[in-house]
Amino acid sequence: MSLLIKNGKVINPATNTEDILDVLLEGEKVVAVAKNIETEAERVIDASDCYVMPGFIDLHVHFRDPGLTYKEDLRTGGMAAVKGGVTTVVAMPNTKPVIDTREKVEAVNARALSESPTKVIQLGAVTKGQEGKELSEIAAMGSAGCFGISEDGKSVMDSGLYKEGMKVAAANDLVVFAHCEDINLVKGGVANADENAKRLGLKGITNSVEDVIVARDIILAGEVKGKLHLCHCSTKDSVRMVKEAKEAGIRVTAEVCPHHFILTTDDIKEDDGNFKMNPPLRTKADVLALREGLKSGVIDAIATDHAPHSEEEKKVGFAKAAFGIVGLETSAALTYTELVLPGVLSIMQMAERMSVTPAKILGLSDRGNIAPGMNGDVVIFDPEKEGVIDKNNFVSKGKNTPFDGRKVKGEVRVTIVDGNVVYERE
Numbered sequence: 001m002s003l004l005i006k007n008g009k010v011i012n013p014a015t016n017t018e019d020i021l022d023v024l025l026e027g028e029k030v031v032a033v034a035k036n037i038e039t040e041a042e043r044v045i046d047a048s049d050c051y052v053m054p055g056f057i058d059l060h061v062h063f064r065d066p067g068l069t070y071k072e073d074l075r076t077g078g079m080a081a082v083k084g085g086v087t088t089v090v091a092m093p094n095t096k097p098v099i100d101t102r103e104k105v106e107a108v109n110a111r112a113l114s115e116s117p118t119k120v121i122q123l124g125a126v127t128k129g130q131e132g133k134e135l136s137e138i139a140a141m142g143s144a145g146c147f148g149i150s151e152d153g154k155s156v157m158d159s160g161l162y163k164e165g166m167k168v169a170a171a172n173d174l175v176v177f178a179h180c181e182d183i184n185l186v187k188g189g190v191a192n193a194d195e196n197a198k199r200l201g202l203k204g205i206t207n208s209v210e211d212v213i214v215a216r217d218i219i220l221a222g223e224v225k226g227k228l229h230l231c232h233c234s235t236k237d238s239v240r241m242v243k244e245a246k247e248a249g250i251r252v253t254a255e256v257c258p259h260h261f262i263l264t265t266d267d268i269k270e271d272d273g274n275f276k277m278n279p280p281l282r283t284k285a286d287v288l289a290l291r292e293g294l295k296s297g298v299i300d301a302i303a304t305d306h307a308p309h310s311e312e313e314k315k316v317g318f319a320k321a322a323f324g325i326v327g328l329e330t331s332a333a334l335t336y337t338e339l340v341l342p343g344v345l346s347i348m349q350m351a352e353r354m355s356v357t358p359a360k361i362l363g364l365s366d367r368g369n370i371a372p373g374m375n376g377d378v379v380i381f382d383p384e385k386e387g388v389i390d391k392n393n394f395v396s397k398g399k400n401t402p403f404d405g406r407k408v409k410g411e412v413r414v415t416i417v418d419g420n421v422v423y424e425r426e
């Protein structure tokens with residue numbers, strides 16, 4: 001299959017390209033990026049007035065497969081990803097059973113090849129069954145193609161055990177993806193600890209719940225000289241600590257989710273479980289710090305923490321609802337609308353935070369770059385298209401979003417994975 005993308009504005013940070021160019025894909029690869037490519041191709045796409053960017057790489061999703069497929073599965077999660085321009089996802093291991101062995105990693109990766117339209121990188125858990133008692137077979141999972149390990153959904157509270165896990169990860173060149181939450185400080189909290197939570201009669205989650213573990217994890221990563229990636233950062237002090245750690249030469253990277261850089265706790269107007277996620281929506285000061293971090297590069301990546309749940313699990317009121325919201329189908333449009341249009345990020349920086357840097361964090365040298373020899377992972381993004389987010393149009397099984405009804409500008413038009421068109425807007 002050969003595919004020629006004509007007249008799009010190529011945004012490619014790796015080569016510092018921002019120019020109207022044609023892109024030729026052959027088989028799985030990019031073969032040429034140049035002005036006016038005159039060649040016969042099996043398919044030609046006119047990308048005039050659109051951005052042509054390296055496919056997005058989402059470092060944090062929950063596909064719920066195996067075992068929780070009433071929420072999502074590899075096929076529907078993959079469909080949601082490519083609809084959002086995402087050509088590679090990192091899938092968290094808090095499935096049923098938990099992914100904690102070489103066999104389980106291999107099984108998901110093998111099934112994903114035929115079931116998911118996006119490329120899936122399955123992480124393994126730090127401890128067996130995510131029980132926090134005994135390390136899982138980290139080295140074996142590493143040789144099975146795990147790029148990292150994560151206890152996402154919780155933190156390993158036993159710092160001694162965690163440090164041992166970090167050492168094994170470092171020895172096998174695996175990234176530790178950290179969900180930072182000191183469970184002993186949560187005390188039944190469900191929303192940010194502030195006046196709004198009080199008004200709604202909800203127990204609060206303080207910033208320290210996150211900050212204490214961010215500090216611990218940075219210190220331990222420094223000690224074992226391992227690679228640490230902080231998931232879903234939500235507080236201003238997380239940003240400050242990441243900055244300081246980087247300056248000290250510690251190998252730490254960090255992600256922020258769209259809901260955390262757009263919404264604040266004040267957006268929770270009523271008892272609606274679709275505003276409940278972990279970590280919770282924070283204050284204006286935190287949101288500003290996260291945006292500043294994204295702009296300066298202290299925060300490396302935008303990830304969704306796509307966490308689908310069934311309607312039943314979400315409609316039981318804020319206090320009882322499951323933590324988590326979906327994000328794959330709204331992330332690109334929200335980032336463009338809320339960060340690029342107001343000038344917080346340039347379009348180039350959007351491509352960096354959503355593709356180039358995530359590829360670097362994973363050590364994937366074959367993607368995040370539209371250049372000859374690279375994987376044919378491309379997103380064609382239409383910046384002029386205006387729309388309203390409608391959860392009923394989601395292809396994900398999860399409809400749990402706080403952004404339903406929100407106006408956005410910018411939409412994914414075409415997504416290409418390994419040279420194949422896997423999504424095309426109607």
Ligand SMILES: NC(=O)N[C@@H](CC(=O)O)C(=O)O
Pocket residue numbers: 062094152153154179276277278279305307308323324325
């Ligand atoms: N973010 C969430 O609120 N929920 C996630 C777990 C997690 O990412 O911590 C989930 O698995 O549902």
Ligand SMILES: [Zn+2]
Pocket residue numbers: 152153154179180231232278279
């Ligand atoms: Zn988490």
Ligand SMILES: [Zn+2]
Pocket residue numbers: 060061062092152153305307
């Ligand atoms: Zn998560």
